[in-house]
Amino acid sequence: SQRKEEKGSGVGSSSSMVIAFKSFQHELDTKHDKYERLVKLGRDITIESKRTIFILHRIISDPNKDGVLTEAENKLDVVRLKIKQVAQELVGEDLYQYNRAFTPGLQEYVEAVTFQHFIKTRCLLCLEDINKPLIFEEEKSDVKSTSIELLDDPLIPVLEKKQSNPNILSLQVTPVDYLLGVADLTGELMRLCIGSVGNGDIDTPFELGQFLREIFDGFSYIGNTGPYEISRKLYALKQSLAKVENACYTLKVRGSEIPKHMLADLFSTKSELMEHDEDIS
Amino acid sequence: SQRKEEKGSGVGSSSSMVIAFKSFQHELDTKHDKYERLVKLGRDITIESKRTIFILHRIISDPNKDGVLTEAENKLDVVRLKIKQVAQELVGEDLYQYNRAFTPGLQEYVEAVTFQHFIKTRCLLCLEDINKPLIFEEEKSDVKSTSIELLDDPLIPVLEKKQSNPNILSLQVTPVDYLLGVADLTGELMRLCIGSVGNGDIDTPFELGQFLREIFDGFSYIGNTGPYEISRKLYALKQSLAKVENACYTLKVRGSEIPKHMLADLFSTKSELMEHDEDIS
Amino acid sequence: MQSNTIPSITLPSAEHNPTQCRAIQYNSSMQSNTEIRKVVQTLEQTAREILILLQGVHQEAGFKDIPAKCVKVREHFSTVRSQLAILKTKFPSEQYYRFHDQWRFVLQRLVFLASFLVYLETEELVTREAVAEILGIEYEREKGFHLDIEDYLSGVLNLASELSRLAVNSVTARDYARPLRIATFINELDFGFRLLNLKNDSLRKRYDGLKYDVKKIEEVVYDLSIRGLSRSQPSTSSADK
Amino acid sequence: MQSNTIPSITLPSAEHNPTQCRAIQYNSSMQSNTEIRKVVQTLEQTAREILILLQGVHQEAGFKDIPAKCVKVREHFSTVRSQLAILKTKFPSEQYYRFHDQWRFVLQRLVFLASFLVYLETEELVTREAVAEILGIEYEREKGFHLDIEDYLSGVLNLASELSRLAVNSVTARDYARPLRIATFINELDFGFRLLNLKNDSLRKRYDGLKYDVKKIEEVVYDLSIRGLSRSQPSTSSADK
Amino acid sequence: MQSNTIPSITLPSAEHNPTQCRAIQYNSSMQSNTEIRKVVQTLEQTAREILILLQGVHQEAGFKDIPAKCVKVREHFSTVRSQLAILKTKFPSEQYYRFHDQWRFVLQRLVFLASFLVYLETEELVTREAVAEILGIEYEREKGFHLDIEDYLSGVLNLASELSRLAVNSVTARDYARPLRIATFINELDFGFRLLNLKNDSLRKRYDGLKYDVKKIEEVVYDLSIRGLSRSQPSTSSADK
Amino acid sequence: MQSNTIPSITLPSAEHNPTQCRAIQYNSSMQSNTEIRKVVQTLEQTAREILILLQGVHQEAGFKDIPAKCVKVREHFSTVRSQLAILKTKFPSEQYYRFHDQWRFVLQRLVFLASFLVYLETEELVTREAVAEILGIEYEREKGFHLDIEDYLSGVLNLASELSRLAVNSVTARDYARPLRIATFINELDFGFRLLNLKNDSLRKRYDGLKYDVKKIEEVVYDLSIRGLSRSQPSTSSADK
Amino acid sequence: MQSNTIPSITLPSAEHNPTQCRAIQYNSSMQSNTEIRKVVQTLEQTAREILILLQGVHQEAGFKDIPAKCVKVREHFSTVRSQLAILKTKFPSEQYYRFHDQWRFVLQRLVFLASFLVYLETEELVTREAVAEILGIEYEREKGFHLDIEDYLSGVLNLASELSRLAVNSVTARDYARPLRIATFINELDFGFRLLNLKNDSLRKRYDGLKYDVKKIEEVVYDLSIRGLSRSQPSTSSADK
Amino acid sequence: MQSNTIPSITLPSAEHNPTQCRAIQYNSSMQSNTEIRKVVQTLEQTAREILILLQGVHQEAGFKDIPAKCVKVREHFSTVRSQLAILKTKFPSEQYYRFHDQWRFVLQRLVFLASFLVYLETEELVTREAVAEILGIEYEREKGFHLDIEDYLSGVLNLASELSRLAVNSVTARDYARPLRIATFINELDFGFRLLNLKNDSLRKRYDGLKYDVKKIEEVVYDLSIRGLSRSQPSTSSADK
Ligand SMILES: [Mn+2]
Ligand SMILES: [Mn+2]
Numbered sequence A, B: 001s002q003r004k005e006e007k008g009s010g011v012g013s014s015s016s017m018v019i020a021f022k023s024f025q026h027e028l029d030t031k032h033d034k035y036e037r038l039v040k041l042g043r044d045i046t047i048e049s050k051r052t053i054f055i056l057h058r059i060i061s062d063p064n065k066d067g068v069l070t071e072a073e074n075k076l077d078v079v080r081l082k083i084k085q086v087a088q089e090l091v092g093e094d095l096y097q098y099n100r101a102f103t104p105g106l107q108e109y110v111e112a113v114t115f116q117h118f119i120k121t122r123c124l125l126c127l128e129d130i131n132k133p134l135i136f137e138e139e140k141s142d143v144k145s146t147s148i149e150l151l152d153d154p155l156i157p158v159l160e161k162k163q164s165n166p167n168i169l170s171l172q173v174t175p176v177d178y179l180l181g182v183a184d185l186t187g188e189l190m191r192l193c194i195g196s197v198g199n200g201d202i203d204t205p206f207e208l209g210q211f212l213r214e215i216f217d218g219f220s221y222i223g224n225t226g227p228y229e230i231s232r233k234l235y236a237l238k239q240s241l242a243k244v245e246n247a248c249y250t251l252k253v254r255g256s257e258i259p260k261h262m263l264a265d266l267f268s269t270k271s272e273l274m275e276h277d278e279d280i281s
Numbered sequence C, D, E, F, G, H: 001m002q003s004n005t006i007p008s009i010t011l012p013s014a015e016h017n018p019t020q021c022r023a024i025q026y027n028s029s030m031q032s033n034t035e036i037r038k039v040v041q042t043l044e045q046t047a048r049e050i051l052i053l054l055q056g057v058h059q060e061a062g063f064k065d066i067p068a069k070c071v072k073v074r075e076h077f078s079t080v081r082s083q084l085a086i087l088k089t090k091f092p093s094e095q096y097y098r099f100h101d102q103w104r105f106v107l108q109r110l111v112f113l114a115s116f117l118v119y120l121e122t123e124e125l126v127t128r129e130a131v132a133e134i135l136g137i138e139y140e141r142e143k144g145f146h147l148d149i150e151d152y153l154s155g156v157l158n159l160a161s162e163l164s165r166l167a168v169n170s171v172t173a174r175d176y177a178r179p180l181r182i183a184t185f186i187n188e189l190d191f192g193f194r195l196l197n198l199k200n201d202s203l204r205k206r207y208d209g210l211k212y213d214v215k216k217i218e219e220v221v222y223d224l225s226i227r228g229l230s231r232s233q234p235s236t237s238s239a240d241k
Helices: A002-010 A016-060 A065-089 A095-121 A127-134 A175-198 A204-225 A228-255 A258-263 A265-280 B002-010 B016-060 B065-089 B095-121 B127-134 B175-198 B204-225 B228-255 B258-263 B265-280 C002-008 C018-058 C066-088 C093-122 C128-135 C149-172 C178-194 C202-226 D002-008 D018-058 D066-088 D093-122 D128-135 D149-172 D177-194 D202-226 E002-009 E018-058 E066-088 E093-122 E128-135 E149-172 E178-194 E202-226 F002-009 F018-058 F066-088 F093-122 F128-135 F149-172 F177-194 F202-226 G002-009 G018-058 G066-088 G093-122 G128-135 G149-172 G177-194 G202-226 H002-009 H018-058 H066-088 H093-122 H128-135 H149-172 H177-194 H202-226
Strands: A135-137 A168-170 B135-137 B168-170
Touching (some): A016 A095, A016 B016, A016 D149, A065 A095, A065 A127, A065 A135, A095 A175, A095 D093, A127 A175, A175 A228, A175 C202, A204 A228, A204 F018, A228 C202, A228 F149, B016 B065, B016 C149, B016 C178, B016 D177, B065 B095, B065 B127, B065 B135, B095 B127, B127 B135, B175 B228, B175 D202, B204 B228, B228 G149, B228 G202, C018 C149, C066 C093, C066 C128, C093 C149, C128 C149, C149 C178, C149 C202, C178 C202, D018 D066, D018 D093, D018 D149, D018 H177, D093 D128, D093 D149, D149 D177, D177 D202, D202 H202, E018 E066, E018 E149, E093 E128, E093 E149, E093 G093, E128 E149, E149 F202, E178 E202, F018 F066, F066 F093, F093 F149, F093 H093, F149 F177, F177 F202, G018 G066, G018 G093, G066 G093, G093 G128, G128 G149, G149 G202, G177 G202, G177 H018, H018 H066, H066 H093, H093 H149, H128 H149, H149 H202, H177 H202
Antiparallel strands (some): A135 A168, B135 B168
16 A cells, blocks of 8 residues: 555645645635525525515504504615625625525515515516615725616626725616516415405405506516526416406405395395294204 | 405404414514524534535545544534534424424534544444534523433433533434435445545455445345435435445456466567557557 | 344444444334324324214204204313323423424314314314313423424414305304304404414415405305395304304 | 517506516517527537547547647637637626526536647646636636636546546557556646535536546556556657656 | 357247246236227227216206206216226236226226216215116126226215306206205215225325315305395206205 | 548548538538527517407406407417418428427417407307418418417317406406306317317316316306396397497 | 205114215225235335345355355245235235235345345246245235236346346455356346337336346456456356355 | 307217317327327337347357348348338328327337448448338438438437447457457547537437447457457458458
C-alpha cells in the first residue's frame, strides 16, 4: 500500500488547480447557503400569507368587517417585511437564479393581496400595484444599492440596480408568479362564494361568478402558451367556476319560487301538512 | 341584504363555542409554529451532515487524514448543537408528533456519523452509540427537564421526561431513522470503494465488500417487515453491493496477471510492440 | 420468540453485528402494529353498530324514538370504552403519535358518533372534554391516551354534514322546527371554524365541506321561510330546546 | 402583432382588465423562448461538428494529427463565439437565469469541447476564465452573459470521462506514455472535486462518474506497469509535457 | 462442454426436454387467455344492447312502456346465457379464479342489468340466486362457473346509482310516487350493506358512492314533500306496492 | 485499417455514401416536424380567440347577442381555414397519420368550437361533413387532409359538457326553455355514442364523462320541473331566441 | 311504509333475510383472507432465513462450506413444507386462483431458493416436479395446491441473476472454473426461455432482465479467457467443490 | 318532443341517420386494429425463431457454422415476407402511419435480424434498400408499405449492441481478429449517426446506448492490444476483409 502515499502526495495542496477548486468550493457554498436562507424566508412568507387568507374569510361571518381588514393588513405588513429580507439577500444577484427558493411564497402572497383587494374593491389587483409596495427604503447604506423602474417593456428586469437611487431595495413579483397566484386566488373566491350563500349574502355569488368568468377568459387566452403549472391549475379553475355558477343557479332557481308559492301554495301546503302530522303521531 | 346582518349578530363572540374555538386556534397555531421551526432545524441538520460526508470522502486523497477527521468531527459538533435545539423544542412533547419535520435530517446525521465511524474503525456504529452523544446538559433551568434511560426493551420511549435528572435534554434517533440512515450509508460506502480503487488503495474495497454483505444480510432479514421506504432503498443497496463486488472482482482478475505476464510476456510484448510502432509512424 | 430464530443465522460475528440486533428491535415494533390493528378492528365493528342505530333517526319513523335510541347508543359506548382501554395497553403511552395513524380514522368516527349522540340528546356541541369522557380517554396529551385536537375537529365536521342531512329529512318527516335549530347550530359551528388557521391537509378539505352544509341548511330554511313554515308551527320533536 | 387580436375580444371592460394585459406580457416572454431555441439549435449543430472533429483522436490514425485537428477546431470556435453573441441579444442580460435551462446543456457541451481542445494542446486544465474567453462570454455574472460555475464543472467532468477513454485508445495505438500523463491529470482533477460540497443534483451524479474514470485510468496504468510499459518507452505523441 | 449440452436442448422430443415441455404448457395457458377475451367481447356487446334498451326508461316517454321493455330485455338475456355457456367451455371449471379478472367487469355489468330489470318488473331486489338463474350460471361455487359474491354486490351498487337517477327523472315525468318507493328501496339496500365488513378494495369505494345516492334520493323526497307533492297524487305506475 | 474506411464516409457525394444519405432523409423529416408545429401554434391562437368569444354566451348578458357572436366567430373560422390550408402544404398528404399527433389536439378543439357555433345557430348537431366544410378540409380520407372520425367524436363530446354548463347558466339568466332543449339534444347524443364499440382509449375516457353531463342536465330539468318552470314559458321553435 | 320493511331486515333468521345472509357469506370470505395472510407471513419469515443462509456463499469464506450450508437449508425447507401444509387448510382447494395473489410472491421466492439450493448441490436446473416436492405441494393443478407454471418460471429467472453474481464472487474467491459452468447453465436457461411466447406481463419484464445476466456472465468468461485463466485449472466434475 | 326524435335514431337505414352511420365507420376502423394485431403476432413468432437461430453464433461452437446458420435464417425470411404480404392487405396503404405503432416494434426487430444476418454474411452494413428487399416491402414511402427510416435506424442500433457482445464472445472463442473488425464497423456506424440531428425521442435514447457499445469494443481491443493478441494471430474467420 505504498501506492496510496504516492497518490496523495502527487497532488500538492498548493497547485493552481487546487487553488481554483478551493475558490469554487467557496463560491458554491455561499450560493447554497444563500439559497437555504431564502427557502426559509419563503416558507415564512407562505405561512403568514395563508393565515392572512384565513383572516379574510372571516369577513363573511364577523360583524366587525373593518377589524378583520385591519388585522389582515397588519399580517400583510409582516409578510412584506419578510419579502424585504429576501430583497436584501438578492441585492446584486440575478433574481431568477434563486427564484425557485421562494417562488411558492411569493405566489401565496399574491393570492393573499389579490384576495384582500377583491374583498375591498371587487376588482383584480394588477401586478404593477402588487409590486409598488415591494419597493423598500434601505436603512443601512453598506448594502449595494438597488432600485426599480416601471417600464412599458414587459420584460423589465425584475431586480434592478441603479446608481441614482442609492437607498432603495426592491423585490418584484414576476408575471409567472402573479399568474399562478391569481390562479390559486380563484379557489379562495369559490370558498368565499359558497360561504356567502350559507351566510345569506345573495349578491356576492353573482359578482363572483362574473369576476371568475373574466379571469377564466384571461387564462383561456393564455392557454397552453403559459408555464406548465398554469395548464395544471386551469382544471381547478374550471372546477371553481363551475361551483360558483352552480351556486348562482341554485340561488336563482329557488328564488323563482317566491311569488307563486308564497301566495298560492302557502296555506294549502300548511294545512295539508298539519293533517298528515296527525296521521303519523 | 338585511339577512347578512342577522347572521353575523347571531353568533356572539363570547359564546362558549367561540371561546372554545379561540383556544383551538391558539393550540393549532402553536403546534404549526413549532413544526415549522423544527422543519428549519431539520434542513440545517441535513445540510451540515451532507457536508460532513463530503469532508470524509476527502480522506481518500488527502494526505492529512487526521486533519480531515478533525474537520468532520467539528462539523458534527455543530450538527449536534442543532439537534440539541430540536430537543429543546420537544421538551414535554411526543416526539412522534413532530417526527416528520426533522426525520430526513436525523437520517442524514445517522449517515454521517456511521460513515465517520466506519472510516475510523471499519465497524458499524450501533444505535445506542449514536444516541449517547445526543444527551445534552441543559444550561437554562426554566425549561422542563428531560432525561433518557437505555433499557433492554426495544420500545423504550425515545424522548423521556424524568424527575430525577432535572438538567438533562435529549433527542433519541428512532430505529426507523437509524435503519434508513444506514441504508443511505451504503451508497457512500460504495463511493468510498470506487474512490479507493482509483487512488490505489486495494485493501479497502475487500473490507467494504464484506461489510456491505453483512449490512445486506441484515436488511434481507428485515425484508418487507420494515417500513415502506426500506423496501425502496433495498434496491439501491443491492446495486451498491453489486458495484463493490464488481470492483473487488476487477482487482482480483487484474491481479491474477502479475506473476505470469511479469515474467513471461513482458519482453516479448514490448519488443513486438516496438516493431509495430515503426509500422505506424 | 424471535430470539430463537436469529441465532440460526450464520453471520460471521452475529453477536457483534448491530444491524442484526436492530432488525430484532424493529420487528417487535411490527408486533405492536399487528395487535393494535386487531383492537382497532373491534372498534370499527362497534362504531358500525352505533352508526346503524343512529342512522335510524333519518327515517320518518325514527324521529319519534330518538331518546330510546340514545339510551341504546350510550350502552354501546361502554363497549367502546373497554375496547379503547385494551388499545391503550398495546403500546407505550408516550408513543401515541407513533401509531396514531392506525386508530385515527376510527377515533374520528367515534367522535362523530359521540357528538351526534350528544346533539340528539341536548342539541349542543359536545366539548372535547366531554367526548374524551364518553370514550374513556384523556383530554390532555400529557396524561396518556388522549383525543387529538384535529381528530376532535374532524369528527365535529362530520356531525355538521350529518345534521344538514337530518334537516332535509326533518322536513320530509314534517318537523319544520328542527331545521331552524340545526341552522343556528351549524352557523355557530361555521363561525367557530372560521377562527382556525388550517394547513392544506385533510382537515382543511373537510372544513371546505362545511361550507356546503351551511349552504344546504340555509336553503332548507329559505324553503321553509317562503312557505311560512319556519315559525308558524309548534315543534313536536323529541328534543325541544 | 398580438395587439391586433386582443381588442377583438369582447371582455366587458378589456381596458381595465389586468388579467388580459398580463396575458400579453406573458406571451412576449414566449417570443424570447422561441428565438433562444433557434439560436441554441445552431449552437448544437456547431458543437456536433466540433465533436466529430475531436472524436477523431481516438482512432489509431488520429493520434498523429492532433495539432492539425486543434487548429481546425479553433476555427469552429469562432463560429461558436458569433452564435453566442447572437444569443446574448435575445433577452435582457440580468435575466440570464430565467432562460438558463435552454442553453445550459449546449453550454456544458461547449465547455467540454473547449477543455478537451485545450487539453490536447497543452495537457492542462482550461481555467474558467480561459473557457469564457474561448466562448467569447463573460467570466463574472455581473458583467453579462457568463459561464455559470456548475456548467463549467459539468463540462470538465465530461472531459475526465473522455480522457479515460483516450487513455484506453492510446494503449491500442501503442502510445504508452500518454495514459500516465492522463492519470496524473485526472487524479489532480479528482482531488479538486473532492473539495466541493455538491447538492444531490445532476452535477453530483456526474461527479460520481468521475470516480469510475479515475478507477479506469488506474487500471490502465496498472496494466502498463505490470508489463513494464509504463516508463521504458520514449513518448512520441504530439503534446509532450 | 457447452457444445455437448446445447444440442440436447434443440432435440424435438418434448418428453426428454423439460424446457420445451415447459414452453408448451406455458404457451397453451396463453391460448386460453385469448379465447376467453373473444367471448368476453361478445358479452360486452350484448350488455351494451341491453343497456341501450333499459336506458330508455329515463326518457319521459319511456315510463309508459316499461313492461314492454322488460320483455325485450328478457330476450336479450337468453343470448347472454348462451354466450356465458360458451365461456364456460374455455377453461377448466376449477380455474375460475385464475381467469376471473377477464370477465369480472362484464359480469358485474350483467348483474347490474339483471337487477335493474328485476327492479323494474317487481320493485324488489333480485337475489343472488335469481341473478345466477337469469345468467344461466351456478349460484354455488362448488357447482361450476358461478356468480362471485363480490361481483353480485358490485352490480347491485350500480343499481342504486341508476335508481337515484331514475327518481330524478320520475319527477320530471310527473310520477311523484316512484321516488318515494325508490327511497325506501335504497334505504334498505344501504342498511344491508352496513352489515358488511368491507375491506379497503374497489367494492368499498363503490359502496362509499351509495352514500351519495341515498342523499340524492332524500333530497328528491324532500323537494316533493315541501311542495306537498309526496302524497297528493295517486300512483299509477306499474308496480304499486 | 480504420484509416481506409473512415475517409470513405466523409465523401461529399451522398449517392455513394449510405450513411450521409440517410442523414439527409432523416433530418428533412425533422424539418417537417418543426414547420408543422409552427402552423399548429397559429391555429391554437385562433382557437383560443374563438373560445373566448363563445365563452361569452355564459354571461347573463351574453344570452342576448348570441347571433352577433356567431357572426363574429364565423369570421374567425375563415382565418382557421387559411391556417389549415398552410398546414396541408407542410407534408405529403398520404403521410397524414404520420404527423397526426401534432395537430390532433387543436383539430379536436376546433371541432368542438365549430359544433358549439352550429349548436348556437341551429340547436342541431353539426355533421362531420359540415365541420369539415367549416374547417375547409376534406370529409373523406382519400381526398387529402381530412377530419378523422375519432377527432370529430372527441370534439363533439366536449360540446356536451359545454352545453350542460350552458343549461345551468341559462337558468341563472332566467331562460327556462333552453335547458329542456339541451336535455333532448344531449340525450340523443348519448344514445348515439352508445352504439359505438369504444376501445379503452382516450375517447372512451371522455365518453365516460358524458354520463356526468347527462346526469347534470337531468337534474337541471328536474329542478325546473318540480318548480313548475318547465312549462310556464312558451318554447315555440327550437332555436328562435 | 318504511317502518314495515326495515324491521324485517333486522330479523335474526338469516334464511329469511337475503341481505344478512349475504353479509355472512361476504364476511367469511374476508376471514379467509386474514388467515391466509398470517400463514404467508410465517412463510416469508422462513424464506428470509433461508435467503440469508444461501447468501453466505457469496463470501470468500462461503465457497468452502457450500455442502454444509445446503444441509442446513434442507432443514429449513421442512419448516416451509409444514407452513405450506397449514396454508392449504385455509381455503377450499378449487379456489386456489382466488387467493393466488396472496402467496404468489412468497412462492416465487421459495422456488428461487429451492432452485438455488439444487444448483449448489448438483449444478442442474431443478425441475418443476422437484421444486413441488421440495415444497411439499402438488405438481399437477388437478391434485390440489400446486405450483403454477408462471411462478416456477419467475423463481427460476431470479436464479439466473443470483448466479451471475455468484460468478463474479467466484472469481474474487479465485475459483475460475465455476464461472464457466455458470455460463453454460445460464445460456441453456436463456435458450429455454426463448421458446416461450411471453405476453407483456411481469414475467416478460423479468425475462428481459435475463439478457443482462447473460451479458454479465459472458464478460466474466471473457475476462478469464483473455487472461488465460479459463483453462488453467482442472475442472473435472461439475459439482465437486 | 323527445318522443319524436329518439325513435328516428333507432331507424335501421344508416344513410338517414348520421349517428348510426358514424358508429359503423368507427367500429369498422376498430376491426382493422384487431386483424392487424393478429398478423403482427405471427410476425413476432417468426422473429423469435430467427433470433434463436442467430443467437447461436455467440456460443463457442457457433462460430464455426455461421454460414450454415445464415442459410437457415434466409429461409425464415421468406416466411416473414409472406406474413408482411398479408399485413399489407389489412388496411389501405395510405393509412400506413395510422396503424404504424402496431407493427413498429416487430419491424424494428426484423430490421435488426436482417442487418445481423447481412453482417454475418458480408461484414457490411445492410442498406435500407437491401433490408426492404429482404423483408419484401417497399423502400420508398410512395410505393406502398415501406420501411420507415426511423425504424431502419432503430434496428441498426440494436445491431451495434449485438456486435459488441459478439466481440466479447469472439475473444472467448479465441477469435482475436473479429473484435478488431467489429471495432472498425461500429466506429463507422457511430460516425454516421453523429451526422443525424436526432430529436429527443426513443431513437435518441437508443443512440445514446451506442456510446457504450463503442466504449465496450474499444476496451476489448485494448485488452487484446496490451496482451499482444491483436496482431499475432492469423484470422481464419469466414469473412476476411
Ligand atoms: Mn389557497
Ligand atoms: Mn448520501
